Amino acid sequence: MAVYLFYLIVFPGLLFSAVTGAFLSWFDRKITARVQFRKGPPLLQPFYDFFKLLLVKETILPKKGSPMMFLLAPVLAVAGAALASVFILLPLFNISSGFKGDLIVIFYLLTIPSFSYIIGSLASGNPLAAVGGSREMKLIMSYESTFLLFLAGIIVKASGNFNLYSVISIQQNTTPFIGSVSGILLFIVGIFCIQAKLGLVPFDMAEAETEITEGTFIEYSGPPYAMIKLAKYIMLFILPSFLAALLLNGFTLKGINILWAVLKIAGVVLLLTLIRNTNPRLKIKQAVSFFMIWMNLLAVIAIVLAYLGY
Amino acid sequence: MSNKFLIPIGPYHPLQEEPELFKLYCEGEIVKDIKWETGYNHRGIEKLAESKTYDQVFFLVERICGICSTSHPFAFANAVEEICNIEITNRARYIRSIIGELERIHSHLLWVGLAGHFLGYNTVFMWAWKYREPVLDLFEMITGNRNSYAMFKVGGVRRDIEGHKIREIRKVLDEVKKKTDLLTGAVMDDPVIHARTKGVGILTKEDIIDYGAVGPTARASGVAIDVRKDDPYAAYPLVNWKVITATAGDVFAKAEVRLLEMYESISIIEQCLDGLEKEKEGDINIKVKNIPEGIGTGRAEAPRGEVFHCVFSDGSNSPARHKIRAPSYVNIATFKKSCIGQSISDATISLAAVDPCYCCTERLAVAYDMHTGEKIMNGADIIRASAGQTRLIMKNLKMKV
Numbered sequence: 160m161a162v163y164l165f166y167l168i169v170f171p172g173l174l175f176s177a178v179t180g181a182f183l184s185w186f187d188r189k190i191t192a193r194v195q196f197r198k199g200p201p202l203l204q205p206f207y208d209f210f211k212l213l214l215v216k217e218t219i220l221p222k223k224g225s226p227m228m229f230l231l232a233p234v235l236a237v238a239g240a241a242l243a244s245v246f247i248l249l250p251l252f253n254i255s256s257g258f259k260g261d262l263i264v265i266f267y268l269l270t271i272p273s274f275s276y277i278i279g280s281l282a283s284g285n286p287l288a289a290v291g292g293s294r295e296m297k298l299i300m301s302y303e304s305t306f307l308l309f310l311a312g313i314i315v316k317a318s319g320n321f322n323l324y325s326v327i328s329i330q331q332n333t334t335p336f337i338g339s340v341s342g343i344l345l346f347i348v349g350i351f352c353i354q355a356k357l358g359l360v361p362f363d364m365a366e367a368e369t370e371i372t373e374g375t376f377i378e379y380s381g382p383p384y385a386m387i388k389l390a391k392y393i394m395l396f397i398l399p400s401f402l403a404a405l406l407l408n409g410f411t412l413k414g415i416n417i418l419w420a421v422l423k424i425a426g427v428v429l430l431l432t433l434i435r436n437t438n439p440r441l442k443i444k445q446a447v448s449f450f451m452i453w454m455n456l457l458a459v460i461a462i463v464l465a466y467l468g469y
Numbered sequence: 470m471s472n473k474f475l476i477p478i479g480p481y482h483p484l485q486e487e488p489e490l491f492k493l494y495c496e497g498e499i500v501k502d503i504k505w506e507t508g509y510n511h512r513g514i515e516k517l518a519e520s521k522t523y524d525q526v527f528f529l530v531e532r533i534c535g536i537c538s539t540s541h542p543f544a545f546a547n548a549v550e551e552i553c554n555i556e557i558t559n560r561a562r563y564i565r566s567i568i569g570e571l572e573r574i575h576s577h578l579l580w581v582g583l584a585g586h587f588l589g590y591n592t593v594f595m596w597a598w599k600y601r602e603p604v605l606d607l608f609e610m611i612t613g614n615r616n617s618y619a620m621f622k623v624g625g626v627r628r629d630i631e632g633h634k635i636r637e638i639r640k641v642l643d644e645v646k647k648k649t650d651l652l653t654g655a656v657m658d659d660p661v662i663h664a665r666t667k668g669v670g671i672l673t674k675e676d677i678i679d680y681g682a683v684g685p686t687a688r689a690s691g692v693a694i695d696v697r698k699d700d701p702y703a704a705y706p707l708v709n710w711k712v713i714t715a716t717a718g719d720v721f722a723k724a725e726v727r728l729l730e731m732y733e734s735i736s737i738i739e740q741c742l743d744g745l746e747k748e749k750e751g752d753i754n755i756k757v758k759n760i761p762e763g764i765g766t767g768r769a770e771a772p773r774g775e776v777f778h779c780v781f782s783d784g785s786n787s788p789a790r791h792k793i794r795a796p797s798y799v800n801i802a803t804f805k806k807s808c809i810g811q812s813i814s815d816a817t818i819s820l821a822a823v824d825p826c827y828c829c830t831e832r833l834a835v836a837y838d839m840h841t842g843e844k845i846m847n848g849a850d851i852i853r854a855s856a857g858q859t860r861l862i863m864k865n866l867k868m869k870v
Contacts, residue, residue, distance in 0.1 A: 195595035286474050290498070290813060360589045361661060369484045369587045370817045371476070438661050440589030442814045443498065445664055 166256065171248035173241040173393070180392030181205035183428050187395070190432045205392065212385035221378045224284025232279030233379070233386030239271025240393040247397050250323040251404045252412060262310050262321050265401070272390045273299050273356065276365070276375045279387075283378035291374020294443045295358075295365035301450040302355040302362075308458035309352060312345045313405045315465040323404060330408035337406045340469045344461035346406050348454050350430060353398045355450070357391070360435040364443050399427035473501055476813060480509055484587060484817055487827040491804070491820060498812040503804055510828050518791035523549060523623055523760055526788065530778075531617045533793065534829045536579060539572045540771030541793070542621040544778040547702050547767030549623050552782050553757055559707070560748040561625040561755075563741040566704035567638075568612070568620050569769070570734040570741075574645065575604040576772035577727040577734075580824045581652060584724060587821045588665055593655065600648040603641050610634060625754035632750075635742050642735050649735075653728045666721040670807035670819025673718055680803045684774020684796050686823045689726045690718035696770040708740040720822040760784070771796055773824050795829030 166172055184205045192199030220226045246265050249256050273295060280292035316336050317326045336342040355362040366373050376387060403409060403423045410420035441449065479490035488509035494502040514533055518526050530541035543565065550557065557565075578601040585593025605615040611630060612618035620626050630638070656662055672682070677690045687694045695712045697705040713729045715722035762784040769776045774796025781790040800823040808816040 191591075195592055196599050197595065286476055289474075290476065290495075293497075360591075363589060364814065367589065367814070369589065370814055372483055436592045438590065439585070439593075439659075439665050440814075441661065442665065442812060444812070 163256075166245050166249065166254075167241060171252060171254075172245045173237070176241070176244040176248065176393045176396045177389055180394070180396035181209065183395050183399075183424070184392055186425065187428055187432045190429060191436055194433075194436045205388075209385055209388050209392075212380075212388065213382050216381040216384075218381035218383060219378075221283045221285060224378075225282040228278055228282035229378070230383055232275040232282065233383045233390070235278070236272040236275035236390035237386050237393070239268055239275065240390045240397070243268035243271070244393055244397045247323070247401050247404065250327060251400055251409055253324075253327075253410075255324075259322050259324070262314065262323060262326075265323070266307065266310055269356065269394075269398070269401075270299065270303060272394060275390075276387070279379070279383075280375040280377075285378050287371040287374055288377050290371050291365045291367070291377070294367075295375055297443050297447055298355060298362060298365060301447040302352050302454075305348060305450045305454045305458055306352045306356075308455060308462065309345055309348045310405075312341065312348075312458060312462045312465055315462055316341065316345075327404055327409035331411065335406065335408035339465075341461045341464035342406055344457055344464065346402070348458045348461065349402050349406065350427070350434070351450075351454055353402060353427075354431055354434055355446070356398055357394055357431065359431060361438040361441045362446055363435075363440055364446060367440060395428070396424070399424050399431070402427055472496060476500075478817065478820070479506075484821065485825070485827070489825075489827045493808070493813065493816060495813060498814075500808050500811055500813060500816045503808050503816070505801065505804065507801075507827055507830055512828075515791050515793060518788055520787065522786045523788070526791070527621055528617075528619060530793070531619065533795070534771075534826050535616060536576050536826065537572060537771040537773060537776075537829075538617045539568050539620065540769050540776045541778070541795075543569055543703070543769035544767040544776040545780070545791075546621045546623060547769060548765040548778045548780040549760060549767070549782075550765070551767060552760055552763045552765035552780060553623070555624060555755060555757065557625050557755060558748075558752050559704070560629075560745065560750075561753045562704040562707065563744045563748070564626045564630055564753060565621065566708070567630065567738050567741045567745075568608075568618060568626075569703065570737045571604055571607060571611075573734045573772045574731050575601050575608075576824075577731050578604070578649075578652075580727055580772075581656065581724065583824075584720075584818070584821060585656075587818050588662070590662070593652075596655075597652060600645065600652065603644055607638060607641050610637060622754070623760070624757040627754075629751055629753050630745060632746075635745060638738070638742060642738060646732070646735055649728070649731050656724060656728065663721065665814075666724065666818065667717070667719055669720045669815045670811065670822055671718045672803055672807050676803065676806045677718075680806065681799045682774070682803050682823075683799055684771070685723055685726045685730065686774065686800050686803065688712065688714045689722035691716040694775075696768045696775045700768055702767075702769065704741055704744065705737075707744060708737050710737050710740075720818055723822045760786070773797060773826060773829075774800060795826065797823070797826045797830040801825050801830060 168174060185200065185202055188204070189199040221229065243265060246268060277292045277295050280288040280295070313326060313336070314321060317329050320326055320329065330336055337346050358365060365375050376384065379387060407423050410416070412420065473494045473496055476493040476495050477490065478484055478493060480488045490506040492504045493500045514529060518529055521529055526545060527542045530545050531538045533541045578597050582594045582597030585591065585597065608618060609615045611634060612620045612628060620628060672686070672690045674691050677687045677692045683694060691714055693712045693714050698712055710733050713726050713733060715725050760782050763782055765780045765782070767778045776796060777794040779792040780788045783789040803823060804820060807819040811819060
C-alpha cells in the first residue's frame with residue numbers, strides 16, 4: 160500500500176512530474192522568449208509563480224455560481240493528471256507494478272484535467288468563462304476522437320497489444336515506431352492532439368487572452384489557480400513522455416541513454432513550442448474541422464498503412 | 470425573451486490598452502448586437518487649448534494621442550496657417566512630411582504587431598515592435614524625442630535636418646524596408662492568418678460612405694480617400710506617390726493596405742530627402758508676428774485617417790475656440806456593420822482592425838442610472854464636483870481659495 164502511495168505522490172507521480180513539468184515550462188517560456196527577441200524568465204520562475212499563487216495571493220470566490228464545484232475542479236484536475244502520470248511513467252521507467260499499462264485507461268485519465276477545467280469554468284458563473292468552457296467542450300469533442308484513432312494506430316502497430324509495457328518493449332526489441340511511414344503520420348497526429356490537450360496556440364481558444372481574457376480560468380485566483388498551474392505543469396511533462404513511449408521507443412535508463420531520454424522529451428516540447436510560436440490562434444470552428452476532417456483522415460490513413468505493414 | 474447574453478470587452482480588457490467598453494450581445498458564439506461606451510478618458514483638451522498660447526497648443530495637441538502624435542500638430546499648424554494666410558518654406562514642408570511619414574511607418578508597424586497579438590500570434594507582435602525601434606531611434610536623432618516630437622510651430626518647424634542626418638535616415642530606411650519585406654511576407658503568405666482574417670469584418674464601399682469612415686479602413690474597401698491627395702498640404706504635392714487601396718474590405722485587406730502604405734511612406738521620405746538636399750540649410754521657419762482674427766480649418770492624414778482641426782481666432786494670442794475631430798470618431802461607428810453576425814473571435818479582430826484610438830475620440834459622456842434611467846452625472850455636475858474637490862484639497866493644504 161505504502162509503495163503505491165509513494166508512486167502516486169512522490170515518484171513518478173505528483174511531485175516528480177510536477178517538478179519536471181515546471182522545468183519544461185521554463186524551457187518552453189525561454190525558447191518562446193528567444194524566438195521573440197526577449198530575454199526570458201530565470202530557471203526557477205515557474206516555481207516562483209506557483210508558490211506566489213499558493214502562499215501569497217488570496218482566493219476570491221465568485222458571488223454567483225457554485226463555490227463547491229468551483230474549488231473542487233482544480234483539485235480534480237491535479238488528481239487526474241497525477242494519476243495519469245503514474246500510469247504513463249511507471250511503464251516508461253520500467254517499474255513493474257500491479258498495473259498492466261492499459262492504453263484505454265490512460266486515455267480516460269488524460270481527459271480528466273480538461274473536463275475539470277470545463278466544470279470549474281461553468282461553476283464560476285462568468286459569461287466569459289462560459290464561452291471558454293463551451294469552446295473547451297467543442298475542442299475536446301473534436302480532438303478526443305482523433306486521439307483515440309491515434310491510439311488505435313499504435314495498437315495496430317504493436318500488433319494488437321493494449322499494454323504500454325509491451326508497446327515499449329516491442330519497440331526496444333525491434334525498431335521505434337516512428338521509423339516507418341505510418342509512424343511519422345501518427346507522430347504528426349499525436350503532436351497536434353497534444354498541442355490541443357495542452358491548450359497551446361493555435362488551439363488556445365478556450366483561454367484566448369485577447370478575446371475572452373483567459374476564458375476558462377478568468378475567475379480563478381490564489382491557491383485554486385496554483386492547482387491549475389500544477390495540473391498544467393504535470394500535463395506538459397506526461398503528454399510528451401506518452402508520445403515518447405508510444406512512438407520513440409521509450410526510455411532506457413542506463414548510462415548515456417539517460418541523456419537520450421531527456422533529449423526526446425525536450426525535443427517534443429521544443430516542437431510544441433515552435434508550433435505555438437509560428438501560428439495565430441484558430442477559431443473554434445476551424446479547430447473542430449481541422450481535427451474532425453484532416454487529422455482523422457490522416458489517422459485513418461496511418462492505421463491502414465500500419466495494418467499493411469508500412 | 471431571447472437567450473442573448475452580454476460579453477463585455479472593457480472597461481479594462483487585454484484586447485485594447487485604453488479604457489473603453491464594448492458590449493457584445495451574443496447568442497452562443499455569434500454577436501447579435503453591439504453597443505459601446507467611451508468617455509473614460511476625457512481630458513478636456515479643447516477647453517484647455519483656449520487657455521494656452523498658440524505655441525503651447527502644439528505641445529498640448531501632441532499629447533492627444535501617443536501614437537500619431539504628429540498628426541494633431543500637423544492639422545493644427547495647417548489651420549493656424551490658414552488663418553494667417555502664410556506659405557511656409559519648401560524646406561519646412563519637406564521636414565514636416567518626413568516626420569509625418571516616419572510616424573505612419575511606426576504606427577503601421579505597431580498595428581501589425583498588435584493585430585498579431587490579438588490573433589494570438591505573439592511572435593509577430595514582438596518582431597514588429599522590434600523593427601519599429603530603429604524608426605523611434607531615428608525620431609530621437611531628428612527631433613530629440615522618441616515620441617511627442619515637438620517639431621512643429623506656426624510658420625515652420627523647430628529643428629532642421631542637416632546633411633549627415635539625411636545620410637543616417639537613408640541608412641535606417643533601407644533597413645526598415647528589408648524588415649517590412651520580411652514582415653509582409655510573413656503576414657501575406659501565412660495560410661493560418663488567411664484563414665483567420667479573410668472574409669472577416671467586411672465593410673462594403675456603401676458602408677464606408679454611409680458611416681463616413683476614413684483612412685486605411687476606407688481605403689481597404691476601395692474608397693480612395695486620402696487627405697494627402699484630396700487636400701494637399703506640406704510636401705505631398707511636390708512628391709510622386711499613389712494612394713493604396715484594396716477592394717475586399719475585410720481585416721486582411723486592411724492589413725494589406727497598411728503594409729503597402731509603409732512602402733509608399735518610405736518612397737515619400739526618400740523623395741523628400743532628395744528635395745531637402747536641393748534646398749538651402751537652415752531655411753525652416755518664417756516669422757509670424759501675430760495671429761489675425763478669423764477661422765481656419767486644417768486637415769492632416771494621420772495613420773488612422775483624417776484629422777480635422779478648426780480654430781477660431783479673435784486676434785489674441787490663444788485660440789478662442791478649438792474643435793478637434795480624430796479619425797477614430799467616425800471609424801468606431803463602423804463596428805455596427807463589421808461585428809454583428811460574426812463570432813466573438815472575429816468580432817474582436819474586427820474591432821482591432823480599424824486601429825481605434827480612444828483617447829483621440831473621447832468626449833464628455835453622460836451616464837444614466839441603469840434601472841431608473843435617471844441622469845446621474847452631466848457636464849456641469851462633473852465640473853462642479855471637480856471644482857469642489859480642488860477647493861477641498863486647497864483647503865486641506867491651507868492654500869488661499
